[in-house]
Amino acid sequence: xxxxxxxxxxxxxxxxxxxxxxxxxxxxxxxxxxxxxxxxxxxxxxxxxxxxxxxxxxxxxxxxxxxxxxxxxxxxxxxxxxxxxxxxxxxxxxxxxxxxxxxxxxxxxxxxxxxxxxxxxxxxxxxxxxxxxxxxxxxxxxxxxxxxxxxxxxxxxxxxxxxxxxxxxxxxxxxxxxxxxxxxxxxxxxxxxxxxxxxxxxxxxxxxxxxxxxxxxxxxxxxxxxxxxxxxxxxxxxxxxxxxxxxxxxxxxx
Amino acid sequence: xxxxxxxxxxxxxxxxxxxxxxxxxxxxxxxxxxxxxxxxxxxxxxxxxxxxxxxxxxxxxxxxxxxxxxxxxxxxxxxxxxxxxxxxxxxxxxxxxxxxxxxxxxxxxxxxxxxxxxxxxxxxxxxxxxxxxxxxxxxxxxxxxxxxxxxxxxxxxxxxxxxxxxxxxxxxxxxxxxxxxxxxxxxxxxxxxxxxxxxxxxxxxxxxxxxxxxxxxxxxxxxxxxxxxxxxxxxxxxxxxxxxxxxxxxxxxxxxxxxxxx
Numbered sequence: 001x002x003x004x005x006x007x008x009x010x011x012x013x014x015x016x017x018x019x020x021x022x023x024x025x026x027x028x029x030x031x032x033x034x035x036x037x038x039x040x041x042x043x044x045x046x047x048x049x050x051x052x053x054x055x056x057x058x059x060x061x062x063x064x065x066x067x068x069x070x071x072x073x074x075x076x077x078x079x080x081x082x083x084x085x086x087x088x089x090x091x092x093x094x095x096x097x098x099x100x101x102x103x104x105x106x107x108x109x110x111x112x113x114x115x116x117x118x119x120x121x122x123x124x125x126x127x128x129x130x131x132x133x134x135x136x137x138x139x140x141x142x143x144x145x146x147x148x149x150x151x152x153x154x155x156x157x158x159x160x161x162x163x164x165x166x167x168x169x170x171x172x173x174x175x176x177x178x179x180x181x182x183x184x185x186x187x188x189x190x191x192x193x194x195x196x197x198x199x200x201x202x203x204x205x206x207x208x209x210x211x212x213x214x215x216x217x218x219x220x221x222x223x224x225x226x227x228x229x230x231x232x233x234x235x236x237x238x239x240x241x242x243x244x245x246x247x248x249x250x251x252x253x254x
Numbered sequence: 255x256x257x258x259x260x261x262x263x264x265x266x267x268x269x270x271x272x273x274x275x276x277x278x279x280x281x282x283x284x285x286x287x288x289x290x291x292x293x294x295x296x297x298x299x300x301x302x303x304x305x306x307x308x309x310x311x312x313x314x315x316x317x318x319x320x321x322x323x324x325x326x327x328x329x330x331x332x333x334x335x336x337x338x339x340x341x342x343x344x345x346x347x348x349x350x351x352x353x354x355x356x357x358x359x360x361x362x363x364x365x366x367x368x369x370x371x372x373x374x375x376x377x378x379x380x381x382x383x384x385x386x387x388x389x390x391x392x393x394x395x396x397x398x399x400x401x402x403x404x405x406x407x408x409x410x411x412x413x414x415x416x417x418x419x420x421x422x423x424x425x426x427x428x429x430x431x432x433x434x435x436x437x438x439x440x441x442x443x444x445x446x447x448x449x450x451x452x453x454x455x456x457x458x459x460x461x462x463x464x465x466x467x468x469x470x471x472x473x474x475x476x477x478x479x480x481x482x483x484x485x486x487x488x489x490x491x492x493x494x495x496x497x498x499x500x501x502x503x504x505x506x507x508x509x510x511x512x513x514x515x516x
Binding site for chain 1 (some may be wrong): 268269271272273276279282283286333350351354357358365459510511513514
């Protein structure tokens, strides 16, 4: 179960200045600029065990930030997050933690432990992982000779075989061909049937309605709607203006 | 505060398999593409030691008998701590991808970095001890105390590395500064000269440097073949443990914004 109480996340810009020169310039630059802003504002959220929740919203509305707060990569500026899942798996980006000079086999092993999973469990899963990823003959080849699609397939495959009790997926499925995308989605649905909690971010709203029964619509850092996924998608689509709607359609049906 | 420290350590312990896997990965990948590969690990200190040996026993006559016996342990010890600090100062920034996209205790990156440096140190130390047995007998029993002092040095190195790694995320000048400071401290630390060569008025610069004390103890054990003063060991141990704990606490305090800043 994940409970977020009054969480806010503030980002600062000046901290990113990486040299004395820029900080010096900024010190004397009196013109007002946005130094800090809230990406998330007073979010209250409760996701129960076994629930499948989708996160929707425009780019920059704070979806990814919320996911990273839940996983613990970010710490909230204020508020409290309680996440008592035992085996959380977050797919923020596929292929992270892979080393291009290591072989596929070595990378599977490394990625497995990166997710905090015991190495002893890998033995039973290894063949399944390899088979699902379809990497096959390239298993003993360094990763630098892989195509980018193969890398993401391998990344997804390692993650999905981990039997997580909480699965967090952040739009990672836009990569790969449609066939593999479908395979991934089927697999996610399959895993979810076993009672895994799912938090899914996707720009493809039909995916959300298909997989999730609940959807949370984030707008400019606060929750605009939280409820049945079909209702959330409907009201989200209604809020888009003409050009945004065209853009959305272009993205998903092109 | 005690609670967070133990909590932090137990969280790292939970990820020990990641630490060992990353450690082997770093070891494997370190020399990818270089012709001499692992030989560099030994060649580097050997070349430096030869140079210092020639400079300080032939050109500038230090007047120490069996000079290599004096020079080598200090140099190796210095090399371990200094390169661990340099590598750690860049480690968090270099692992940006991991830190912003995977949730794991970030301390592991620094710890594995230090561990990889330690492998070099231990290998060269073993070779050095074999050399002593062959060329500079008799060997005193005090050499068996070297692992104890090594342990203290590891604690100190980990502590400083942790602090430096954090600060580098906030101030990207730190890695560069470390290299410069390191070169200065190399000369201010009694590595190629004994502590009592420093005029007593200035000896304080070596005395406040915990690494200088550790190297001093190595000199006592290996070169002078005498037992170092107990007080010195107690002070060094206290300092090392304190720096170690402070390193973890600082890391824990500053970690919250790594993902945003790096």
